[in-house]
Amino acid sequence: MESSSFLQDLNIVSPIVTSALAVFLFAEGARRKSSKYLAYCILVISTILWSRYLFFSRSVLVLPLPFVVFPAIWFPGPLFRRHLLPGADEHQNHRWFLMPSILAALSLVVHSVFLFYTPELQSTRAILEHQGFVSTYTSAYVILAVLFNLFHFGTGIRNVRVAPDSKRGSSLTGLMALAWTLVLYMLTHLMLVICTLFGWLQHPFHPVEALASLALAYTFVHVSLKYNPQALHPSAKYSKQSINPEEVKNHLETLRAHMEREKPFLEEGITLQELARQTDIPAHHLSIVINTELSMNFFTFINEYRIAEAKRLLQDPAYSDYTLLRIAYEAGFQSKAGFNKAFKRQTGRAPGEFRKRSPEIRE
Known part of the structure; x- marks a missing residue:
């Protein structure tokens, strides 16, 4: 050659x-x-x-x-x-x-x-x-x-x-x-x-x-x-819209505490502006924290909490008689299709399959 x-x-x-x-x-x-x-x-x-x-x-x-x-x-x-x-x-x-x-x-x-x-x-x-x-x-x-x-x-x-x-x-x-x-x-x-x-x-x-x-x-x-x-x-x-590192830390702590305590992700049509109002964090700062510190956009951030809530419900025997559609609504989703897509995208499994494999439900 x-x-x-x-x-x-x-x-x-x-x-x-x-x-x-x-x-x-x-x-x-x-x-x-x-x-x-x-x-x-x-x-x-x-x-x-x-x-x-x-x-x-x-x-x-x-x-x-x-x-x-x-x-x-x-x-x-x-x-x-x-x-x-x-x-x-x-x-x-x-x-x-x-x-x-x-x-x-x-x-x-x-x-x-x-x-x-x-x-x-x-x-x-x-x-x-x-x-x-x-x-x-x-x-x-x-x-x-x-x-x-x-x-x-x-x-x-x-x-x-x-x-x-x-x-x-x-x-x-x-x-x-x-x-x-x-x-x-x-x-x-x-x-x-x-x-x-x-x-x-x-x-x-x-x-x-x-x-x-x-x-x-x-x-x-x-x-x-x-x-x-x-x-x-x-x-x-x-990247060029930085805020004080101490502010970032405080905003993250406030945001996570509010998400766990008040569960705003369960609200229909929750927006960045509404979440900013609830947490007393400027909307611009909240957007920067979610996108740069957590490496996701606002809707992905909300869906992560919704999926975590859905996983909790799917694993709880007390909710074993709930349909997947009702679980979706309880977790804050507005449609079964959106719930299935977001759930499978994050976990790699459909909600029904996840429920069947849950040890608590099998028992």
Whole structure:
């Protein structure tokens, strides 16, 4: 395989850009804990792009490279999908990353076995030629990983589009631009890998894929500059509207105490302004506290308390004869459909399934 100097130059641009952007997002996340999932996603993608550059430059590092790339390739989709749900419970992250972690560990085991028994995988030259077993093995693996990531990207896009509380102004445009660019890049790579598998291409690292990676890097930078930092995280629009840390602490204590004691989330049509009036917190300050300190918007914040109340009722034997619709009304929801969607989005289970699995109800 001959790789032109032009293609080598072309292939080094996107990993450099994505690496720099990942560093920027990690720095942003260190201040606000807002962009870490997107930063990890871009870091993984950057690792994959660097591996492509090493392949084009015919580096000897391609031999150990699968031990890094094969486990990492399962994570971009789940990480980006998690970023699209800033209000999700941090303590339930195992639910998001259990499957990719299992697949990553399995990838290491499988590749170790193949490496031990397959001479082609022990040869740098055979890997660079990308023929025979090497081509079939890597192509099949990448196809599975790309399909897995496409599922998570697609699910994340659908969740944002259908969620009633996902109207985030210009940030929604930025998030969708990032998501669709990632999907198109994955589809391009999938097409090239399939062509390689059927022998129509010698290897999947084609100039078309290089251009797609450049488009991906450009979109990341463009969105960062145009919507920065709001497009990278829904709560980032408040980053320049700071309030005194002591005020933030007092507001949080007041807000949480009021939510637990008075349960305003049970009121129909509760608004930010009404909650601000009840707590004697300026509405502007209340909005900043919820969006930046709790990393969620007002409706997600209210729904979290409503879902917690619904879970309590579903687990209480005294309410076992209540229908799900009545439970929804008791928890502050105004429709069964909205209740089901919000409940499943936060817990991963439908209310009926949650009730059936409750130990108190089973007893």
